[in-house]
Amino acid sequence: MNIPVLVVQGEGVAEVWEKSLLLLWEKGIEVKTEYDQKGEPLSKDCSMTMVIRDPFSEPRIHLGFFGGMEDLEKYRQEVVEGIHDAWIKPEEGKWTYTYHQRLFSYLVTDDLKKREGLPFKSINQVDYLIDKLSKTPYSRRAQAITWIPLADPETNDPPCLQRIWCRLLPQNNSFSLQMHTHWRSRDAYLAAFMNIFALTELQKVIAEKIKKRIKKEVKVGQYVDISDSYHIYGKSFSDFTNRFLKLYKERDFYNDDHRKSRTIKGNDPLAIIGFEEGKRQILREKEG
16 A cells, blocks of 8 residues: 555645645545544545645635634734744643744754753744845755754654745746745644645745845745645544535535635635734733
8 A cells, every 4th residue: 555645736725725635535545643542533644745826816715724714813923923932831841843933943952941052053044045045046945944853753743844945936027936845744624724824924924025135026926735644633534524525515616605605815804804803812812
């Protein structure tokens, strides 16, 4: 038996994520995981490559993702702005990382509880990426990693995202910022949509910063998402079939009437209200 290597392509985030789940459900194989509980079905698993040609095309948001609009906004800020970096406290049995911390303040250590007195300084890999592409748009070296080989293998929840790779391609008098993300493991149903949403928001931030640096238009280009293990856990099968697949069968891909649609636009009032609630929740977190 071999793990299926699957590929889906499309214009936008919602479209491609939906295609990936349907193809995984159809062609994925049954595989045990380290988190299975007694009586749960084996997970559905494959290797998946998602090609999203225009990450900010609409409709951008799929209503079948696991969570609310407020969760999407909080996760966006967690990845792009680092609002939860302060929650990293492995010495207290709490978080060992955030993607923002690993990308913006990567530090080589053999003990995640130890960040002082180490032989190396932390590095802002996103700044390096921006600087590299601003000076050499065609460089193949603009990447950022998350894995710390000396420490991560021994943790209970090591990073799923492993690497980001970017490149600028010329488009007439402007550039297109391409981004690839590489994942060792991925919960396709519970996590992947929010991951992609947040990483493409980071792609947009990087494009804007390069634009300011080189004083030329830099557009958000193709986003490619590569997972070695792209899976749905057995414990999620009931919710997946009764909610996601039901949504897929009973609603249009896009309809102005929310009751008939399984996607919405990023500027839809429903999304805006949820995003604002997420911002209020973040403020309450900070206050208390």
